[in-house]
Amino acid sequence: MGVVTSIEDIVGSLESGMTIGIGGWGSRRKPMALVRAIYRSALTDLTIVSYGGPDVGLLCAAGKVRRVVAPFVTLDSIALEPHFRAARQRGAVEFTEYDEGMFMFGLLAAAHRLPFLPTRAGLGSDVMRVNPGLRTVRSPYDDGEELVAVPALTMDVALVHMDVADTRGNGRYLGPDPYMDDLFAKAAGRCFVSCDRMVEPGELGGPPQTLLVSRMHVTGVVETPGGGHFTDCHSNHGGQGRDEMFQLHYAASAADPEAWAVFADRFLSGDEAAYQESVQQWREEGR
């Protein structure tokens, strides 16, 4: 069962060298408050497992990452993630590049304690070349088909962001897509849930199929209003989804070292409350 905790205590329980899974997809429902806290922590040498978005970008920018495990890194409405690009082009991060279906099979294997799951995805592509450790497996039945044996994407810790969670760590999503957050929760030794709004047990409401993450897989839960900002969350930015204006500002700043220094100083040098306040000020200036 999850205990109600704080952003600082969650990040304080992480260690350098860990493998950390991050839920969401691209620039959608990312646990950004937790990512921002890792950004300003002393952690280093992390392996990040993610359907990558600005979470991967920010952590690359801060030099926290040794290896990225991902099928893509994108901001969705902006195709390419500037910090991730720069890190790859500098040779600053190692990269385990999977097809996005392979990646899901890796999560499914880890979530269900299997060493691997077989799939056709990856066969014939350079995913096999750039991941020389990948193995294939032959069907033991008459068809004898050869398939990719996607290894379990096990991780030390998973971080996911829910629209609503209760104080036990049960989490509910309100948007149209659960992404793979429940699989991340099951695949990790420990899972931490951040949420826009925290309620008492029994008060999550809504259709039961929107209850995505169960307390049985959750170590800690923290309320972080706007904690998914600037990614696409049902609950933030007045229900408008992704803060496209702010994402544009992020991407433009990330593409230029001087602009990035200004951005980082303004938005990322304080705690989460300071971040939310700076964003609010930035928005008011823009009006």
Next chain:
Amino acid sequence: MSATRAEICVVACAEAWRGDGEILAAAMGTCSILGARLARLTFEPGLLTTDGGALLTAEAVPFGAPAGAVEGWLPFREHLWLVQNGRRHVMMGASQIDKRGNTNISAIGDWPQPKSQLLGVRGAPGNTICNPTSYWIPKQSTRVFVPKVDVVSGVGHDRAAELGPRAARFHDLRRVVTDLAVFDFGTPDGSMRLVSVHPGVEVEQVKAATGFDLTVDGDVPQTRQPTDEELRVIREVLDPKGLRYREVKA
């Protein structure tokens, strides 16, 4: 009514799904998405299309419009399972494509430290090995049509042949549509062939924008013109704001 180049492209994309019946028409890029929805609204009414997100819409909706009534749910996890299931024909983009239909959306240059990091392979490996696959390339040039792609994200005919007939039995490259022409792989060794040039485009122009030997069989026909009804659907229903012109100039 006379059609713009972008509208020729939308119809050429739509044609990729002709005869596909009740499958998901998955599309990336404006003209491709418009093409899928146009096909559904005209000659291929059985197709399923999305709102660009997790919802299968009850009717084909205008580009960028909210889903309205829905007939199904296709979040990413279900979409990835559908790739394995096979009732899907995807039209992807490509930053590089070669003569055998290998494509790259991952990185330009040497993979370990690329000159230009792009998206990553995304779903291209699985798409090409599991589903009928076509491509929409809005700006054909020798930078895109290259002798050899730097990273094989989408699997071409030579790579599929190396896998053997069993493993590659669902590999099925259909067509490539660009701003200049339509191509397929209907040659004995599965190399790219020019099918038609868009009205106003010369064969030599297409060859000059291609960085490999292109098969050209005899007289190359013109890509067909949209019908009046197709033009009406594109202009009045699917894309009244003219977003297609951000991809292919009028």
